[in-house]
Structure formats: C-alpha cells, structure tokens
Amino acid sequence: MTPTSGHLNTARNNRVICLPFTPEEHERGVNDPVFFRQFLNKQFDLHPELFPEEFAQGYRMKDIRPSKKLGVLIRRIEIGSVAYTVRPSFIMPHNTAFIEDVEKGLFLRKFSVPYWGISHTFGRDSMFWYRQEASLGRFNLVQTTVKDPKRLPDHLAADEKHTKLKGDKVYIATTVGSECILGCEVAEDAGNESLKGAYGIFKEEIFEVDKKYSPVSVNLDGWAATNNAWQSLFPAVAIISCILHVYIKLRDCSKKKWKDAFNLVADKFWECYNATTKASFSQRLRRFDEWAKYADIPEFMRKRIAKMRGNASKYSIAYDFRGSHRTSNMLDRLMQRMDRRLLATQYFHGNIRSANLAMRGWCLIVNFAPLNPTTVKKTPGLQSPAERLNGRSYHPNWLQNLLVATSLATGYRQPPPKPL
Secondary structure (H helix, E strand, C coil), X not given: CCCXXXXXXXXXXXXXXXXXXXXXXXXXXXXCHHHHHHHHHHHHHHCHHHCCHHHHHCCEEEEEEEECCCCEEEEEEEECCEEEEEEECCECHHHCCEHHHHHHHHHHHHHCCCHHHHHHHHCCCHHHHHHHHHHHCCECHHHHHCCCHHHXXXXXXXXXEEEEECCEEEEEEEEEECCEEEEEEEECCCCHHHHHHHHHHHHHHHHCCCCCCCCCEEEECCCHHHHHHHHHHXXXXXXXXXXXXXXXXXXXXXXXXXXXHHHHHHHHHHHHHCCCCHHHHHHHHHHHHHHHHHCCCCHHHHHHHHHHHHCHHHHHHHHHCCCCCCCCHHHHHHHHHHHHHHHHCCCECCCHHHHHHHHHHHHHHXXXXXXXXXXXXXXXXXXXXXXXXXXXXXXXXXXXXHHHHCCCCCEECCCCCCCC
C-alpha cells in the first residue's frame, strides 16, 4: 500500500515492540509465558511510550515464530485484534545480526570509517555494513530520538548541505535541535517547492510525536527559499538570520590582502555580537556602520557592514526568545561530521531513496553513539546526544538503546518492517 499523504507511511503502523531483554531473559520468556507477561508489564510501567496505547486494556499471547537467520524464537502478542511482534534489543531489525557482532562496526560509522575498513576489521563484506546502517534509516528520526513530547526543542537551526548524486548537485535539508539531527532529506534543487517538500518530511515526522508542535524559532542562513519553506510549514515560527555568516564572508574575502583591516573590523563585529540587550545591539551596530564609512577599510567591507545594519532586525529578533540560536554553531558542528561522511564515500552513487536511507541511518548513529569520554563526564550516566535530550536511556549499550527507541516508530517512505 502507498502512503496516504507525504512520504511517511500512514496506512499501517509499525507493529514491532522492541524491549531491552537480555539473551537469558528472552530465552526464559519464550519458554515461560508467565515470566514473559511479567517482563512486559514491568517494562510498560517503566516505559509506556514503547507500547501501543491499547496495551493497558489487556493483551494475550498469540504465537511464537522462529528466526531462520539467527535461530532465535520470537513471541507475538495480540492487543485487540492486532498482532505485535515483541523483538529483543540484542538483535538487529529484520533479524540480520546480533548486536554484539555489529555494535563496534556501526560505532565507527560515527567517524566515517569506510565500509571496507570496517569489513577488514570485523569481517563480513562492505555491503553488509552499508545495509546495516541504511536499515536504521527506515525509522522516524524524530520519534526515535525524542521519546517525550515535552522534550521537543523549541529552538531549531536548519540549512542545506550541498553535495552530489551521480555527479548532479543535490541538497540535504538538515534540521537540528538540542545537539541532535532531527531532519535530513535530500532535495533535488534549492527552489521553493523542493525545499518545502524536504523540510516537510521533518514536519510530518515531528507531528508523529506531537501533532500541535510548532517551533518557537529557527536559525537560518538567509536563503530565500529556505525562509519561505519554514514560513509555509510553520507560520508562527520566528526566523533568525545567522549573524555568523556575515563574519565568515568578511573573513573569507580578507585572508591575505586585507588581513590587518579584517582584524580591526572583526573586533568591532564581536563587540556588537556581545551586546547583552536588543537595544544595545542595535546601537552598537549603528555605530559600527558609522565608523566603517570613514575608516581605512576596503569598500566591500563597508557594503557588508551597511547591509548587516540594514538587516539588523533579522539578527536582533533573537533577543526576544531566550534560548534561541543567534548563530548556526550547533548545526555547523553536526554538518562538519556530515561533510566528512559524504567525502569518505565520494558522495552518492545510487538514487535519492538510497541516499536518504543511508543518511538517515547515519544520523541516528550520530544521535545515539557515545560522545567523547571527557564530554560524558559533564553529564554522568548520559553518554550520547539523544540520552542528554531525553534525560535517560533504555539500555547501557548505545545500539540497543537506539533499537529500543525505535519501538513502534513509524516507517519512512514504505510500510514499516512486518511482524514475523
């Protein structure tokens, strides 16, 4: 069946419940329905978001089906007249591998280690590792990453990553919030309709978490089609232009010939940026422009500064929203990782569908894979961006935590994995 609207499947919900069983608990649960029921009830008390709403009304054991690939027995339960597969978190989706066999290899994908390098280190072939990563891309990015609607970020940042698909230029519409990648969709061009469609996937996915969600603000780079897309999708959102882009343009045009003049301008720029109030920012920017008119600096700098003053309201609006992003720093850090990932594979060689699945799977790895140990010390017990956002984890193993989070997550562009 095809989706009824957009790219997300709405014809049939995901009927796979993934829970943090140990192998011993799962083996016992398959053979002992009383223990299995007790385990499910305990998990429902701890994490009701992993179960259908109707679960509380009661359920019954349906049947047991074997996985021919792994030799694991999988139980199914019936809620009302709907069957749900209860999959343990120690096996990958579609029962393609045990977690202990792929966790370290997939962790290296966070650092863009090529598939052949992972294959050389951990065995299997390159396509096996590619498919393991891409299989994660079938799940809803937002629904998997954010498990509590109350923790959806109010302030976002978005931009397009320029890349290539079979030599043709394409754009990855990327949305980030709370240090996590929440939207990632390849657009064929950077026009109004194409970007609206690409960012529209983020809207569809976030509405699966909260149908009334509307971001308070979003930081953009000023590209008209991007602004139009966000205003169309979220009419109430406040659009903040990234002031850092002004600095970058001044810097990139001044690296050699105008280095001394740039250093002088940069000091004035950061003085404006460090203003603590909206009024102070506007006043400093006005004085900056007046100084530039008579300073010994090149004409292109004067024009950039004058243009910045003319767009002052697009930058100063950030002062109206506490916690909003004045710059695209958070987005840039994540897109630098994305850039390394794309360069390592020499961009895309298939079609847009395969490109999207690969990038979405990579995004979930980046969201859930552990951070640098030094960084983790600042938030004890929370080892990844997704854990920090949610304030908890389902399992100490990052990949099992990711898979548990996919429980009942809606499918992307196709029906979700069928129950066994």
